[in-house]
Amino acid sequence: MNISQVFKTIGTLSHQTGTQVYVVGGFVRDQLLERDIKKDLDFVVLGSGLAFAKTFAAQFSEENGRLIEFSDFDTARYVFLETTQSIAENGEQEKQYRTLLEVEFAGARKEAYRSDSRKPTVVPATLEEDLSRRDFTVNAMAQQILPDGTLGDIVDPYNGTQDIKDRMLRTPLEPGETFSEDPLRMMRAARFSAQLIFEIEKKTYLAMKKYAPRLSIVSAERIQEELMKLFATAKPSIGLWALYKSELFDQFMPEVSNLAGVEEIQGYSHKDNLSHTFAVVDNIAEQSEKPLLRFAGLLHDIAKPDTKQFVKGRGWTFDMHEHVGKKMVHEIGKRLKMSTRDIR
Template sequence: MPEIRNYSSALSHRIFKVISLAAEELKLESYVIGGFVRDHILDRGEPKDIDIVAVGSGIELAQKVSSLLPHKPKVQVFKTYGTAMLRAFDMEIEFVGARKESYNEDSRKPVVEDGTLEDDQNRRDFTINALALSLNDKNFGDMLDPFNGFEDLKSKIIRTPLDPDITYSDDPLRMLRAIRFATQLNFKIEKESLEAITRNKKRIKIISKERITDELHKIILADKPSLGFTLLHKTGLLKIILPELTALEGIDEIEGQRHKDNFWHTLEVVDNISENTDDLWLRWAALLHDIGKAPTKKFHKKIGWTFHGHEFVGSKMVFKLFKRLRMPLNDKMKFVQKMVLMSSRPIAIADDNVTDSAVRRLIFDAGDHIEDLMTLCEADITTKNPKRFKKYHNNFKVVREKMKEVEERDHVRNFQPPVTGEEIMETFNIKPSKEIGMIKEAIKEAILEGEIPNEHEAAREFMLEKGKALGLKPVEN
């Protein structure tokens, strides 16, 4: 007999008393299960999601709970899945009737039948998510732990309740969830389970891209994303999901000349940037910043290995990758593209002799994302040589100081030329034409090169000179 543990202290919030009362009135058994129990034991902060299992109708229990709460929250019913959800006390509470499931090979959608609590625990993905606390009067707060999930929590192990081959084949999304939990919690996936993921990796193809992407986001947002990407790589899932990344692995050597392994370098960069930002899309930019290196890799006898234009090629690859994974093709994608495209720019000017002109162009081209770009480039420093590491970071300090100085003086971030197209047309009495664009471009270049200050009078004088060179005559006042 397993030891009975009681966690009444975890159920002190009034919502659990309300659920218990509602279940008693309906003559149902009710339990809180899954993440709430796991996270309470791990002391992972205040819960936002609570899963309730009723041995009977979860929908009826949700409706009863709503009727007992003062504000009568709206109950969302999902009849197809036999579930219901309501929001109360800043928490989402989901109700489901205990059930057992069976699967067809070509779908992760199960055939569902009513079942017991034990049936419901059997269908859970991992032992640490099968822990349940009773909300019933006779044993309120008692833990029901049929698979030793408590011990797995203490040992930091991810393990499936039943045969892992069946668990992962039935619902292949669980393979990604195993890796995601291992990454978020810094747990190890039990050997049998890890081998089962490798055996069943091709089953991931039946999972929707949206579901896959959701798990990838959670892995990327973990404290140390490389843990997850290493497991994805080890199991073969990464090659199926993100072949652009696995294509970076390996070190080639010709005539004694080698290049670094850009795959493992990339994972270091993602970990580095994760120490400084929680921005999902900036972390994606770190993950994808070198994907153009695989298709642009070349060896030249005189100069060795090169990756010319990898930033441009990589930025184009970002669009295809986002589209394939059903990620947003909006400003988020454009931001990642821009970061990949510009990822080497600050590095190229990071020395003591950096010119004002180079810094002006960097600020102008990066616009509001200049800080994000600098954060990415600093994360890109993965050298293990202490002297080089210090030198590179000192060079970036020089660039940052120069940026501050130039921006305060020249105000080039997102600047618009001081002379408008309308002013050019009025000055030379011309209609919209290519000459207007030529003059505006020339003014922009002159400001960025430091030939003229970013001021209206100087820009107007330059406009008159440029117009004259193009054969235009100003209208006399």
């Protein structure tokens, strides 16, 4: 199953059911940027996303894939799978599955978070209202799937096309409103700045700094996932600097911010450990695509601020920072709800 076949299936079902369906977000953005299309597609349904997803899933056998339902959000994800047979250690045959493509259907909706809650309330909305709740204008564009599976004109109520030309990250609504609804979007700004090599608009950046404490309502698991997506970019330091300057690091890993600064005593100074650390992460990124290894690079000198001393005759020392750092890495891993295996 390829993207063209998915579009044709959706176009046919859209025509048969009288339901308008739009591909949204990253697919539209990446086409304009002439980037490789990812293996996941997001669709907005003007109607019930869950009902349309069930109709879509009914076109395929169990061997083709699986439907995962999120009924509270009128959303469902269909995962196309490739099935292979292998021989287990006991000599018996077992099935193995590889994800080929994921498509997600959501009813056009608005979400809102209460100030004391991590769970949003969901209400139906128009297409434009749905696009307004996207994180950035470059992700707030849509194209209708026509009956023959081709794409209609780009629907772009928030000038995402121009922002792509300007290589600018900007929120569809006032940034404070966008970030209050889902504070994780502030971390996404850092990640997209590295992934797309885009600049964060000044007003958006200032809002990130203002609303940084709001990140406290976001679960550690979501923060960890977004951080690893940042480490998967070609040059993570772009996003890491954004997290530092916006004071977002202070909300979940203040140890990183503590690396910043240079002291001088009696003509002796030490290097800025923050700049050094971010450079190390980029160097690792050039050698390995593993996000976890890049994350390890971020933490390699994490204990230097706690072990820093000026010793006459020696200058600045960081004795035992490797041993102290092991304990700190364990504490940070637990805070981010990382697995025991990853922490080790």
